[in-house]
Amino acid sequence: MGVTLAKTISLDEKLFAQKYAESHGADYGLSAAQFRAIVTGIAEKYCSDAKERDALFRSLRYEELALARGCAAGNERAWTEFLNRYRGKLYESARSITRDDGSARELADGIYAELYGTELRDGVRRTKLEHYSGRGSLEGWLRTVLAQEWVNRYRKVKREVSIEEQEEAGVQFAANGESTPVQIDHAQLAVATDAALAELSSEERYILASYHLDGRKLADIAKTLGVHESTISRKVEKIAGQVRTGILKHLQKGGMSRRQAEEALETDVRDVQIDVRTPLAQAGPENLSDTISGRGLQAGAARAFRESEPKQ
């Protein structure tokens, strides 16, 4: 495969010779031809045109790539170097991810096994290090692999937690039956919301999801995107306003008046943390006009709540 790719993807010979020398690939048992095949394979995987390939060739971390691939090939010197450089860092990263020594050791040991390669396919040992492509640092890649493994484990374990354990942890479950909120058809609202969200840029959607769904801190989001926390703070405000405006606009396009659109957005029953069935049921003909608007709905709910209180 490597030979084929080497033929199809042109590689600046001078640049490659320089990078190969810098990579110390020869020290890790990689010949120039092998290294060329690796590099062109990576270019084939990630790049669609010559311009991207050129940028990729110049940005790869050749030394770390050679080290990883040397390890993958079972080169003893490469493994010695790898262990010297990354053994401690692997445990440190695991510790920072799990926040627990025991779990960190377990996680890191598990990854070690995968890095070394315990699985044999066609008589050849398969190792995770074959997937490192040198696009980022090897240390960062190891950290990402650890994070992936940790998230996968966590999700797997989370699904296996018993209801008793969850109850002990204080989780409350919604009861079936009468108290279930009334399902109102929000199709139009949902369509308008989807349309408004689709208008956001990828970064805006990422920020919104990270902050409002994942509950990440502004500082963490800022760290990931490489901007200052205050920038993210401003963006979160701006994006929320933008989404709201977008929804209103799309609702109006769907035939609602401005006021109706605002009420539809504000009276989303899932925003109201009380049972709306009772006030709706109790709403007499005199209150019908009130229930049309969100304000009336909330007023009715509050009234029902007051009436339901035991009288002294």
Added chain:
Amino acid sequence: MSNLPHIVRQRLAAPSSGNAGADHPDADLLNAFAERRLAAPERERVLAHLGTCAHCREIVALATPEEAATQAVFTPGRSWWSIRSYQYGAIAAALALVAAGLVLLRPANERSFVSNNVAKVEQPPAMPKPSTPSADTDAYSAAEPAKQREAEQKNEARGFAPLKKDESRTQVGGVGGGRAFGGAIVVQQPTAQPPKELDKLADNYGFQAGNLKARPQEKSENLNRADTRRDQETAQVGSADLMTLPLASKAAPPPPVPAANAAPAVAHSGAPTGGTPPTRSAGMKDLSTAETVEVTSAGTAEAQSNVATGALLAETPAKRRARALSTAAAKDEQAKQNALANDANYNARTVLWRISSGRLQQFDASRNAYDDVAVSGTSRLSIVGSLGTEVWVGGTDGTLYYSNDQGAHWIPVRTGAWSKDATFVGLTPTALRSVEVHLSNGERWRSADGGASWSKYQ
């Protein structure tokens, strides 16, 4: 922070049609994203996935390196005060006002102290001209005669002895630092530097003078002594010119003192040859106890311009010179005293070195002349520095030699640390077996083990 309508949260959490079945980016891509090494289109693709995939968002959040926090970009608006030039300008203006006030408030007779002091200044003994003036010296004198004359006139007006061109550019071997200037070595006259530079030079001076820097307490005492004296001893102007080098031998007859012997232990190549090397005369008055001021040289033209620069500051140039020179003298003297206390043979074993035409030369006090010293076969040498019995010599092709026996034996320092094309332009022995070198390519290296290992520094 504003609340998001629940419907928005719900729709945001729902996998969008575009990414519902999409594969997750691999660890490589997520890592490259977290390390911000992706090109814009690829970053956009990853962000688009992250916007809809909580799983990958979580991985990225966990995988983002801690140090990325320090790379956060923050460019607050600059206030006018944050511009350094304003700050310095304000400080300089304040100092100038204070200085002007002081001058105006002083009695008239004190204001004319410079002209009064001229009468107290004794002319230095006549310096014998070198028997064979170097080509460098001649070249310099031919190139800048007008400048030189102008400087001399200015110096005379200030009460300094006329500057003799041969003297002002006599290359010296010994303690301190020289500076290449137009192919010749100009030993800087510390007398006319701005205060900061003077202090720095004085520090250098004391430090390099046998590498025996005065202990903090002694240094402080010396400085205090110098400070209290400086107002009275305005005639100390130029006294640093007398701070010369340790004797090759105490028994040797006191050689004449050259004008510009700011006494470095480092000598460069290309300097004029001939002439008597500057040494501290046994019969010469000690600076710290000198009652009569001996002015042996005046500032160069370059020094004059430095005076003009320093005029912005509160101190008058004469006072500034006196203070800095007395500080330097005190340090030099202290260093010598320490050396003598620690090593009875210090004077006897201290010799003078210089580089001439790419060759190392050692001063022979008995003959009052320099002799060539064989160091290496082919290397052209550029700089020499000595400390006690230790001598370091740097060449123009990255070669460095070290001797710990006054040049009897030389050890080539072989290291791949610096480029072979680099020339040594600075060399400062800082302690026993320790040296700092400065190369022409801007690199600075230091060793503390006789050149066995080197570390780069800024």
